[in-house]
Amino acid sequence: MLSLLPLTSAVAGDAKTASKVTLVYDHELPNVPGKSIRGVLVEYDPGGSNAAHTHPPSAFIYATVLEGAIRSQVNDGPEKVYKAGESWSEMPGDRHSVSANDSETAPAKLLAVFVVDTDQRELTYPLEK
Template sequence: MSARSIIGAACAILAFASPAAAHDVGDIVTPHFEHAIPNIPGKTLTALVVDYPPGGASVPHRHADSAFIFAYVLSGAIESKVNDGQTQTFRAGESWYEPPAARHLVSRNASKTEPARLLAVFVADTAEKELTTPVE
């Protein structure tokens, strides 16, 4: 998967991330690393850094059919709900994973006053064009 595809996916998410209320703000997704996995033909590892301003949130989204995701909170606290699971709060140093084709219904900064930062690591089919798509 090319960095261009990742940036395009991130921009698509941001374009659909219209705030629910005037005070709500979206996230900022920055591509950090991408490399084909040499011993697993057809798979690529991609790392993205997601910055949430105070009160920031991602639009509900679905991950690619082939994407296994590891999420690690770098700073602050993130509230997350994947598929039919409960909404959970993860603090700096904590992590979770998301199975392929997961629906990420809640992904937001748990704080209205402090920023939060998340590292999202995807292992996906190299041919997969979009890592995320908005959920309607």
């Protein structure tokens, strides 16, 4: 079974809600042996965020905001707000330092599409502080 752990972010006494993470598709790529494509829906409550994290070394990720606005920072790049219809990518080994709903009043959703080794079970690893 594939492990998709909801991520949480807590700041000294201010526990934000975890995002809801749902695997929406998982298909082996017939023309790329050993690789699969997985779609992961990430739903943020108002003010919700995820802890800093990374993904498997084999994972290439393409994320598209479906609803609302997502604040994101990859590696040491600038923090940026992506609105519905906008997207970004993460290369193998990238660190996702910030992943948060940019609104305190409206929900937000994104679809993360992973190209990853088929036998890879974990898709998200928290970063050590």
